[in-house]
Amino acid sequence: xxxxxxxxxxxxxxxxxxxxxxxxxxxxxxxxxxxxxxxxxxxxxxxxxxxxxxxxxxxxxxxxxxxxxxxxxxxxxxxxxxxxxxxxxxxxxxxxxxxxxxxxxxxxxxxxxxxxxxxxxxxxxxxxxxxxxxxxxxxxxxxxxxxxxxxxxxxxxxxxxxxxxxxxxxxxxxxxxxxxxxxxxxxxxxxxxxxxxxxxxxxxxxxxxxxxxxxxxxxxxxxxxxxxxxxxxxxxxxxxxxxxxxxxxxxxxxxxxxxxxxxxxxxxxxxxxxxxxxxxxxxxxxxxxxxxxxxxxxxxxxxxxxxxxxxxxxxxxxxxxxxxxxxxxxxxxxxxxxxxxxxxxxxxxxxx
Amino acid sequence: xxxxxxxxxxxxxxxxxxxxxxxxxxxxxxxxxxxxxxxxxxxxxxxxxxxxxxxxxxxxxxxxxxxxxxxxxxxxxxxxxxxxxxxxxxxxxxxxxxxxxxxxxxxxxxxxxxxxxxxxxxxxxxxxxxxxxxxxxxxxxxxxxxxxxxxxxxxxxxxxxxxxxxxxxxxxxxxxxxxxxxxxxxxxxxxxxxxxxxxxxxxxxxxxxxxxxxxxxxxxxxxxxxxxxxxxxxxxxxxxxxxxxxxxxxxxxxxxxxxxxxxxxxxxxxxxxxxxxxxxxxxxxxxxxxxxxxxxxxxxxxxxxxxxxxxxxxxxxxxxxxxxxxxxxxxxxxxxxxxxxxxxxxxxxxxx
Numbered sequence: 001x002x003x004x005x006x007x008x009x010x011x012x013x014x015x016x017x018x019x020x021x022x023x024x025x026x027x028x029x030x031x032x033x034x035x036x037x038x039x040x041x042x043x044x045x046x047x048x049x050x051x052x053x054x055x056x057x058x059x060x061x062x063x064x065x066x067x068x069x070x071x072x073x074x075x076x077x078x079x080x081x082x083x084x085x086x087x088x089x090x091x092x093x094x095x096x097x098x099x100x101x102x103x104x105x106x107x108x109x110x111x112x113x114x115x116x117x118x119x120x121x122x123x124x125x126x127x128x129x130x131x132x133x134x135x136x137x138x139x140x141x142x143x144x145x146x147x148x149x150x151x152x153x154x155x156x157x158x159x160x161x162x163x164x165x166x167x168x169x170x171x172x173x174x175x176x177x178x179x180x181x182x183x184x185x186x187x188x189x190x191x192x193x194x195x196x197x198x199x200x201x202x203x204x205x206x207x208x209x210x211x212x213x214x215x216x217x218x219x220x221x222x223x224x225x226x227x228x229x230x231x232x233x234x235x236x237x238x239x240x241x242x243x244x245x246x247x248x249x250x251x252x253x254x255x256x257x258x259x260x261x262x263x264x265x266x267x268x269x270x271x272x273x274x275x276x277x278x279x280x281x282x283x284x285x286x287x288x289x290x291x292x293x294x295x296x297x298x299x300x301x302x303x304x305x306x307x308x309x310x311x312x313x314x315x316x317x318x319x320x321x322x323x324x325x326x327x328x329x330x331x332x333x334x335x336x337x338x339x340x341x342x343x344x345x346x347x348x349x350x351x352x
Numbered sequence: 353x354x355x356x357x358x359x360x361x362x363x364x365x366x367x368x369x370x371x372x373x374x375x376x377x378x379x380x381x382x383x384x385x386x387x388x389x390x391x392x393x394x395x396x397x398x399x400x401x402x403x404x405x406x407x408x409x410x411x412x413x414x415x416x417x418x419x420x421x422x423x424x425x426x427x428x429x430x431x432x433x434x435x436x437x438x439x440x441x442x443x444x445x446x447x448x449x450x451x452x453x454x455x456x457x458x459x460x461x462x463x464x465x466x467x468x469x470x471x472x473x474x475x476x477x478x479x480x481x482x483x484x485x486x487x488x489x490x491x492x493x494x495x496x497x498x499x500x501x502x503x504x505x506x507x508x509x510x511x512x513x514x515x516x517x518x519x520x521x522x523x524x525x526x527x528x529x530x531x532x533x534x535x536x537x538x539x540x541x542x543x544x545x546x547x548x549x550x551x552x553x554x555x556x557x558x559x560x561x562x563x564x565x566x567x568x569x570x571x572x573x574x575x576x577x578x579x580x581x582x583x584x585x586x587x588x589x590x591x592x593x594x595x596x597x598x599x600x601x602x603x604x605x606x607x608x609x610x611x612x613x614x615x616x617x618x619x620x621x622x623x624x625x626x627x628x629x630x631x632x633x634x635x636x637x638x639x640x641x642x643x644x645x646x647x648x649x650x651x652x653x654x655x656x657x658x659x660x661x662x663x664x665x666x667x668x669x670x671x672x673x674x675x676x677x678x679x680x681x682x683x684x685x686x687x688x689x690x691x692x693x694x695x696x697x698x699x700x701x702x703x704x
Binding site for chain 2: 008010041252254271322323
């Protein structure tokens with residue numbers, strides 16, 4: 001099948017670019033003695049998770065149990081869920097996962113730890129728990145050192161849990177701060193007799209500064225495999241590294257300077273980027289996607305030397321690629337103009 | 353099943369509220385002699401489409417062929433697709449649909465009309481085509497009256513097509529302009545010997561001003577069935593009319609004044625509303641959802657008399673409900689604390 005035979009809107013993944021992005025990151029990690037544990041949220045595909053592990057990753061990261069279940073079904077054997085998992089239903093599924101893969105989870109509160117401690121009670125196969133600390137991103141995470149030590153002690157005291165270490169979802173562009181905070185946290189834990197075995201940092205924007213965070217033992221990049229407008233704006237590579245595009249058709253050219261594509265927020269998602277517009281048209285670099293409704297992208301082509309014609313197909317690099325993967329049933333793996341394979345997005349829509 | 357037994361995140365639909373929203377709109381339409389043709393993009397459920405028709409709607413509106421196919425499978429017999437449908441693959445599916453339901457479509461260009469004319473050639477069962485005109489929303493639509501007449505003539509001249517009328521996706525809050533533009537367009541078409549049989553207007557924000565658009569013969573509201581923060585901000589009813597909420601769990605309370613929910617942009621979508629924040633917490637009206645990442649909603653609860661506890665479940669009215677329906681496999685129909693039924697979102701993710 002050729003790309004010309006694919007109906008729109010559709011996801012195209014340039015596998016050579018994705019492979020190059022994976023190889024570059026793994027080479028950087030190898031050079032700096034850093035362990036990668038890629039976040040699968042971006043691709044949601046077992047094939048890429050397996051590829052990441054084959055290239056040298058220690059395991060993978062999934063944000064939701066449902067994603068981890070899909071990956072475990074696909075023979076991924078080491079999975080970290082950096083999330084507070086609460087409630088009987090989820091803890092039951094977590095226990096089932098723990099029985100079949102090397103699983104680790106996160107906690108940032110005594111409530112979460114108490115839930116783990118109540119469900120996991122086998123000292124012969126304890127559940128490894130990392131404490132999430134806030135290094136400046138102001139999302140989740142413990143920010144007081146005494147609270148951190150108290151939580152580590154609670155984990156250590158639970159027969160069915162093991163205190164594995166600390167993790168953070170770091171603020172962008174502040175590697176020195178992040179490193180200092182991780183070092184400080186590790187220091188007090190060590191002094192308390194609970195040295196962290198794993199110190200997990202994350203994020204694609206600062207992936208190629210990950211080695212500056214010398215206190216971390218692993219890094220969890222996600223978006224680096226495909227990249228997107230947001231990552232490029234944050235300084236990760238170039239638009240020519242972006243491996244995923246949304247193939248769309250020009251459905252209207254109502255007035256000079258304006259065209260409309262059949263890829264709206266249901267295909268490109270409404271996430272804002274730190275650059276104007278809702279996507280980058282590969283064939284029309286001067287075009288600006290000025291607004292999205294669910295099934296329409298309105299594109300200002302007044303600065304383009306020629307406007308795309310009605311019926312013409314264009315490729316759009318989205319602002320935020322992870323949410324785009326979540327909106328499609330399948331991706332088309334392409335090599336030049338050829339579609340090599342159509343792959344279901346197996347971990348799509350796994351909300352719980 | 354009780355709501356307490358539903359794992360999070362999940363969609364809850366208060367059927368009594370949805371029914372009240374439908375009944376109110378139909379009563380308004382009946383009072384003003386207006387025909388409703390509801391847009392199913394908001395609910396994507398055959399059961400609601402059937403209910404809308406049972407209450408008096410002339411038929412339904414679907415934006416994509418894939419949605420129309422689902423609705424046709426569910427015995428909906430009159431479907432309007434207000435979209436320029438291009439390309440051999442989609443035209444083939446369109447022809448299959450046309451063979452089994454009363455179908456009508458839109459066009460705003462000679463290219464689209466030529467595509468219809470080439471595929472549909474049976475004068476005994478012509479395809480009804482409405483011309484989209486731009487009444488100020490600056491998305492799709494013809495804006496020149498001579499172009500409009502020329503396009504109507506092209507439709508009329510095609511043996512397998514019938515010129516059905518005009519349609520618009522109106523700008524919000526400008527019913528007088530919209531009415532004038534529809535009247536002007538109808539006038540030139542009548543003068544050209546091609547009077548429009550249907551004049552289709554749309555939108556939920558101005559639903560209860562639809563009767564002011566006296567030149568329209570039908571109205572296509574979508575979001576009115578569930579409503580959302582955006583619609584309420586635009587003046588459609590109150591938050592207490594919102595029928596769909598996202599049930600979420602508080603997973604973190606890292607510092608006083610901040611909690612984190614397990615419903616991020618994968619559950620609530622990143623669409624902005626003309627009011628601050630990414631959702632309204634029903635139980636905590638003073639809370640502000642300050643940011644979303646894919647699996648986290650960060651909520652400022654510093655103005656709330658009490659903060660929700662870790663593990664507590666809250667209901668969130670989203671900014672834009674249509675895109676939320678698209679993110680979940682099922683909805684839970686609720687009556688008070690009871691889940692009456694779990695219904696698959698049959699027309700979810702139909703992009704083409």
